Amino acid sequence: MQQGELASPFPSARGRLTNGGVSRPASDWEQRYRRTVITSDTVATAFVVASIGSFFGARDAANWHEKWTILACGTEILVLGALAVSRSWAPAVLGQGAEEFRRLGRSLFMAAVVLALGGIALTSRNIKLWIFVAIPAIALVTMTARYLLRLRLHRHRNQGRCLRPVLAAGSPETVRDLIARARKFPHLGWRVDAVCTTDGLGVDGDQLDGVPVVGRLTDVATHVQRDGYRVLAVTPDPHWSPDRLQRLAWNLEGCDTEMVVAPVLMEVAGPRLHVDAVLGIPLLRVSMPTFTGGRRAVKGVVDRLGAAILLILFAPLMVLVGLMVLVDSRGGALYRQRRVGKDGREFTIFKFRTMVSNAHAVRAELADRNEGAGLLFKLRSDPRVTRVGAVLRRYSLDELPQLFNVLTGSMSLVGPRPPLPEESAAYGPDIRRRLLVKPGLTGLWQISGRSDLPWEEAVRLDLRYVEDWSLALDTVILWKTLRAVIHGQGAY
Template sequence: MTEGVYTMSNQVGSPRRRSARWSSRRAQGLYRPGDSTAALAGWEPRYRRSVIISDVLCILAAVAVVGSLVGAQSGMATTKVAVLGAITAGVVLCSLAMNRAWNLVVLGQGAEEFSRLGRGLFLADVALGLAGLAFSISTMRPWVFLVVPAMALLAFPSRYVLRKLLHRARNDGRCLLPVLAAGAPGSVRDLIERTRKNPHIGWRVDAVCTVDGRGNGAGELDGIPVVGELDKIADHVRRGGYRIVAITADAYWTPKRLQQLAWTLEGSGAEMVVAPTLMEVAGPRLHMTGVLGMPLLRVSAPAFTGGRRVVKDVFDRISSGLLLLLMAPLLLLVSLAVLVDSRGPVFYRQRRVGKDGKHFTIIKFRTMIRDADRMLAELNERNEGAGVLFKMRRDPRVTRVGGLLRRYSIDELPQLFNVLGGSMSLVGPRPPLPEETARYGPDVRRRLLVKPGVTGLWQVSGRSDLSWDEAVRLDLRYVEDWSLALDAVILWKTFRAVLSGQGAY
């Protein structure tokens, strides 16, 4: 498993060194036009096999352990247990394959990987349940309600562990896909910056093509060699062995030229990726359709109501209630610590703005001295926050216990009462202050179209270290592209962000 993740180290090195090596190989005639040099990197099929083997082992473990317990509890014959186990495992594996849960495009990043895994398990569960009803197999019920859920409890963490191993390798410069970026220098610079800032995505820009074949005058762009002009991309791809051709914004690109490029890249093994420059939308709202032979990128309206929102609301309330019961001893200990540390109430209540601009009272553990709000005017000159936010890394109003609570976001736990009451959600944009919303522009006010959250994209992406523009972009992205799978990923990442304490003050 580990070996499948930690490969491709032979492709690590400086861009200039790789460019020189490829130039040397071209001079020796080792690359010829028409060669498929951009085949899958060695680590890709091995990583995919690791994921498949992991899923199969989780499925078999659930069948062997939980299935055996179910059979023993019901007095079922060993042969019947084996038959039902084989049927269940077979149906689940077929469902995962049909839902393309092992497609390389989704493995290793984004919520789509977990969405496909969950959809495959759910549809398999439904199929088994319907088969049990159709053939009057009463013994199928425990397999539907116990065995398949046990598979999910094993498969999801296993996928996450594999993903973390892959991301660790990518942070070390391994398991990256070589990318040829083609477009205007400004848009290419943005792509280079994003790939360097987020290596876990798995892209490494190794070369650039521009309209004139020049970068900053020295034959490079942000340290990446400019290898040629836009009309020679296919030749460079076949010679250089790039895995991805990333098309960024440039007036040069017309539908005809993009189509021609797609044709010339056929057989090269490279994947062409075109950045949608008209609007920043991603996730389940994007759908590729064709009308009269014309390919169209269909953008569906954001889902602010409907069945999925009802499911989210029910999940929020049930989960918050259960969490409050489980963490009751911790809440009691924190309450005592706040009382002993400084004079004042245990809880801090503050007016915040929720969905559709409605005001509500947020509940948090008090982390500051009494009457801290009155000192705000004196500290405004020392504000380190972004945009309309007030933040200080060393706020003199924060108590000793309060600093610890803030570092690990324990002060936020009472907001579960807000979730239980319906004014907040477990996942959503940051709940703003009324004075903040008074300074919002029309675009930023779209944050108020959904309930604010105890956690969100802003918290798992840097928290207080984020710039104002970046925090707004993340919140708006959540509002626009929300999905149940994205919520699950954010909740999972929240635990890591809280434990690290990074960006919290």
């Protein structure tokens, strides 16, 4: 172990050679990370209840030890008990995805409900303080602490540490896709260490994209039990019949390996997938995407309210940016352009002008230098971009006027990228599904690389948003947009 790892609470899980092959430790870093999260939740909860008890209890000193101590201890026990019951400390959900925070939120809501029922039963007048002050404060502190721990964990994973060793089993094509995604997103914590294929061969002989092929699909259980992989990723292949998958699951009973099966519908996920038992058969039920209804109404209210608040907050900055644009080059401060919105309806989008006033007229002269993907026209060093415009693009400040589009209802805070009319006219039937929802000020494309993305990947992300939209996904995207804007990746 390196010296830098000794001081880390999340040590690396590297393999060590034995006579039987590669033997991996039983994920010591996972257990240590779990203990760190439990300690963080416990300390944060204790700090909040002690602070509230001390501050408000001092105003009722006569009964402080008798009443406030009981309420503080009761709140602490309820919160920690709810976290345990909701499996908020399960290693499988810690460190990635929104499920960790969903379970944390459900746990705190459960604790608040129990507190309310207890207050009614005991006719306590002070219970409101713990429900409406203590629980929200605990949520704020614990979620912030978990997010900071996750950032630290992700830094370790980007350095190649704290990764779960994965055995991938499936067709070479689907396994290669899994390997590429694991390498592209190391913060998710997967490292494909070995592969099993139908014939035990890879594209490069005994390797598949640099990962050794250790056997056939019929030998998967043997390799998992012998080498101790933390995750078995089963990807699509004609070999995997229901009977074979069931026998594989039986053979893995008793080991710590997590078996993950990739469904055929690779791009459908989140709230649309449900597992139901029908006639004794486990079936994967895919619900239809929702484009209307209560959740969409809530999204519309949040869009307009959020746009109004952001316009008020950013008004001084927008005035300053507008003046800088006017001083830097000839032309107006705002740039208006026709874009295509929901159901193919065109609207006028507003942006701060970042190019010279005759930029569109000289575009034809730059056509042979186009670096954009697919139907997009992009240049990393576009000579039409002004000095102020380069800064505005770097930090996405040129897009602030689009808040007026959100306020008027032609755009949403989160959604697919709004296309140009000529782009939309060239869409095929599949890509036109992007137009089933309002375009967004930000989206999955914004937090995944923006202009650096290949055209196919940008389309895939937009379609994924259309198919798997949820309020929780919008919240995650808005949160990650701040980091994407600060880093400026793909902004030019």
